[in-house]
Amino acid sequence: MSTTDDAPTPGAPGPEARADTTPPVHEEPPAPDATAPADSSEPAGAGPDDDRHDHDRYDDDRHDDNPDDDGRSAEEPGEPAGSPPDDAPSRKSGPQARDAEDRYRAETVSSAAFNEAFNNAMSFGGNAYTLNVGTAKGAELQRIRLDATETARQHQLHRPVEQQERMAETLRDHHLVTLVGPPGSGREGTGTFLLADRCGSDRVAVLHSADADLLQALVAQASRCLKRGEGVLVGLGSRRPGQSTLKALSLLAHEHGAYVVLVVDDTRIDDDLTAPYAFRHRRPEPRQVLDAHLRSALEEHRARCTDRDRCDRARTRRYADAVLDDARMGGKLDAARTIDWITAFARNVVACLHGPEDALDVLLDTPHEDLRSLVRRFLKLSESHDAEGEPSASEAETHHQAVRISYVLGHDLPLSDVLRMGTRLSAEMLRAEYRESAPARPVFELDLDRLVAPGMGIAAEPGSYLTDNPRRARLTDPELMPAVVEVIWHGFGWLRDPLVAWLRALADDRLERIGARAAVIVGQLLRHDFDGVYRDVVKDWARSPSVRDRRYAAMALSVAMADDDPRLTAQVARQVRDWSGSPRPQLQDSAARAYGTQVGTQDVPGTLRALQDLGGRPALDPYASVAYSTAALYLAEGGAAPVGEALGRWIRADDGHLPRHAVRTLLVLGPLAAGPELPSRPTLAHQAMETPGREETLLLLWRRALIDPAHSGQAWQLLRDWLVAADDDEELALFLEKFALRIWPPKDRRALFHLRRWARQLPDARLIARLLRGLGGC
Structure with a gap:
């Protein structure tokens, strides 16, 4: 239900009815004995006055309104062409004239038929009733007059939607407007607002029929269903x-002085809205809807509440502000599938006002809906329909489902990546269905805003992400990703093979972020079928000659381990140990990379021993995996001290393998700052300043790094950055001035070369100038 700007005062009047030149039609509810009220001035069986007036009008236009009239002229076959048109006696005397009159009587509601329909009226809460004004041959139409007080409340609470002013202008000019949008987007609320704004809150009705030809029946029976100065929502x-039906209905509504709003479900991708009557209806801003309904409900509660001290106006305003400012509210509104859910949620929030202290927290923390049920419904939606409007299998439908899957699994990726992923998945799905050919243009009908529209419980509202450049896929809840993986793997069995083939293809994509996302998805699949997914995907990645594939294998195992399943954790640890003990260099490298993830951070000392064993082998000399994993352990909680000790052992090792990995670790950790409070101080220097034993290890690392042919260039550049940063940190400058002079022997030619070059490039670098003087360079 849609909403407006100001919260209504309870009992506030709604928009008044427009003045009309004809007396209003009064519809009287049925008597308790289910008999129609009789007018003593009318003969037995006569209907109300409105019915007589409708008969008079209908008599004038009977040839236009008769659904049996197929558009033929008044001259029937067999009638002399020269017969005068006004020769009534001669027309009534012929059999064809009598047939025409019988047809006319069958289509005209007689007094008896009207009374029978009136007696079958249904009461709605005492405020509205349904009147069956159809005939035995036509569709049965039910006309329900909306309660004026509730309509006025809706009018007050309505929040504007896109193009609302144009909708109102179209309704004024054409007496007809069509709102096309998804269910739950507030179309009925907007239609009610437009009609109440045009006709008055007491002159709005809803027209309903169980028959399929509702609109055709309305056109045929317009004189009985459309009342001057009243609005009808259909x-x-x-x-x-x-187009022709809308044009005819617009002319009829204008002729009868009525206003009609049609509400149509938005179910197709490639539709053309029928101008000038139709508008795409998008739901209003959810936060504005919640604001209006929450404050209105609080005002109603305050008016009824007997505890005036706890329910004063200032307290309820503070409560509403606190609710709307809560950080959790964004996620709740993003997950809201309908406007009605938001209005009901506002009432639930008000119910927490006098509840337990944690009542509101419990409400905000309660999941909006079971994620798996939401995903199942989302993935089974079809955007392809046959001529009868029913879902049908097609290549377009397969592609739409593929794009939906890619949108959820591509959370936080640019939409261009999502489309790339969706196109590849669509090709794999079509191949699995044994299609002879793929669609020539698989995305030519694609509209992501409708395939994954906000309000479906999947995509977040775009409001807070409009500044994204590039625009990204955003989910209402990141936990939808593992939910989709689980539902596909266990609920869509035929999708397993296409999904595995798709993930392997994504790993080869030129964009590494897409390949990394494939690794995350594979890791989530490992939680559900470790043996099968490892055999089909991870094993090949771990043995691949590509460094990127081996990194994906380590990442997948880390994601699987994040599920905190003890059985799965033990299985992942065993698998990494198997890699570590393999004679294959690629598997050893995959093990070293896995130790730098959650697989290794759970036991830092044990992992450092495993890395030391791997680093001592010549097979890993070409790779930096040991260094990067060691750096990751250093940054883990409680990892700095054991990593510092391990580096001290490695740099003093007799073989040439571990010292090289230690130097690489220095180069990886060297640019990192000690923390936000010391942004200019390198973390390794900070550790050495606080722990004298670490200073000696750092000294050995620098001496080795500056003379290593493979890393000396990178090491000299890193040292320059340290010296420049020290100009902003006095304590660091004092430490490095003494420390640097210990690295080089006096008048070291390489050191003098680099210091002189840096001094020319950075004439304002104070520490560099002092070191140059200390070495005797000037």
């Missing part, structure tokens, strides 16, 4: 009216 479901 829901058509997924059936789209044609």
